[in-house]
Amino acid sequence: MTIDDFVSGFTEEPGYFNFASVGPLGRAAIEEEQAQVELLRRSRFGSLASLEDQDRRVREAVGQLIGFSSDQVVFQPNTSSGLMHAMFGITGGVLLSPAEFPSLPFAAVRAADSLSVLAPHWLDTAGGPVTPGVIRDRLTPGIVAVAVSLVDFRTGYLADIEGIRQVIGDRLLIVDAMQGFSVVDAPYEVADVIASGGQKWARAGWGTGFLALSERALDRLTPVFSGFSATDSPDLPLDGVLPPAGGAGAYSVSNPSPIDQARFAAALEEIGAVGVPAIRARLAEKVSRVIDLADEYAVPVASSRAENERAGIVVLEPAADQLTMLTASLFNHGISVTVRGGTVRLSPHVSTDEDSFDALRGAFTSYASAITV
The missing domain is CATH 3.90.1150.10 (Aspartate Aminotransferase, domain 1)
Structure with a gap:
């Protein structure tokens, strides 16, 4: 294309x-949603099985754009939900700017107030952008993660996440990719947590998003909100509570809308086709x-x-x-x-x-x- x-x-x-x-919305997203809605409307015998395949499809579409495997990706209804999952799963200090889009500071403060295991460390940028140098000067041994927006929603500044990775070492790098996902060819492989929605630049509408986790993030985060849809069991987990899944699927609460997933997947597949x-x-x-x-x-x-x-x-x-x-x-x-x-x-x-x-x-x-x- x-x-x-x-x-x-x-x-x-x-x-x-x-x-x-x-x-x-674009034509691909609209036509995909219409097709899936019509399928659900008619519900012909055996036809709804395709709805069950949309979770795999959307995770693969996201993974291809950010360079993560599909089992490192879990569908989310929006960016904020993904960031909430990440922040509530952290134990230790998190360095972030209070001027970030509210999704990040709200998630950090809510997690700190609720569980008392996360400690926000507020980054003073003196009105400037979040840069590797500013972050380096504020790092302390108690900081286990750094959170930043890929693109600042106020200023449009594109963060140097590669440079940030170099200065933070082995700490988790959390990226709110909302204002850059699908239009910025970012080095996502340096990040440990990536969250984004599909309603802005991906043009997939509200109710679409994802959370992607590196192996380091999967090892260090705790899936606090992990529902019945978040196990490794292929069947509905009845008569007992199973442990969370081993991959990013642990960060799911309930079954998502397959129609939203299909709409998101269609938009991302077109983006992947053109590059x-x-x-x-x-x-x-x-x-x-x-x-x-x-x-x-x-x-x-x-x-x-x-x-x-x-x-x-x-x-x-x-x-x-x-x-x-x-x-x-x-x-x-x-x-x-x-x-x-x-x-x-x-x-x-x-x-x-x-x-x-x-x-x-x-x-x-x-x-x-x-x-x-």
Whole structure:
């Protein structure tokens, strides 16, 4: 599959620059869900067996994208569930920034408050990104794990997880991959815990996600929330509670939705067919166009311009008294963005078309006219 073939499967309306919030579904995901729903609707004798195969299918699709084996992957309904499993399973100190997306700090604090075996160590970055150097300076013997976002949701900064691995040594490296999974060709093999959802850049909709665990993580984590679906028994475990499964499957609570799994798998299989490097290269072009347009109209860009420090997010930070004018201009031209904390976050995808960029130019033109009046 070529990148153009891949792009042709998406038909969102022009002006959508908010993939870091949620990605409109593509044809593959929609058609897969419709097929599985129809199968369930009719429930012809013997036909539902294919639903039972979706768990294996989605774990294999995830594994192929991150370089993990399928038995190191367990389906999750979202990123937060996966991170909760990981944090509640840790004994010792965890170093992380309080400025991470709430999924990470909430999981760490909830685990600490509930079990008293995890101790959060808060990383002060002085307003900057989480880098190997900042982490190295804060490591202590009591820290057994370091948690970081692959891409920061506020700034769009792409973390150097390879460099982080080098400075933390044998400690567990926990990665919230939500803002980079499927668009960043990351060295996932250096991580021990990877959690992500499928509703943003993978464009598979809500209710989809995964948790992947290295052999080191499987050896050190405790599967605190491990339900009846999380054993090695091929049969329903009746009349007794069996021990958790030996692999990542131990981190399951109940049977997931096979329809959600199928939708996620279909989206990931297409991503695998075209290749993440091709997607990343095309997305880099779109991001550069957004930055170039912002520069043309003197809209301050606060996020990194270097390709090795960015993924799909561009952050604009106008003067405080100009923020309302900018957001109004974007709204009036039908541009979907996220406005938070005095900044405007734009996040295109490979399918962001010329009509979208024309609308963005129109919004910037209106903004520039308003502030010069």
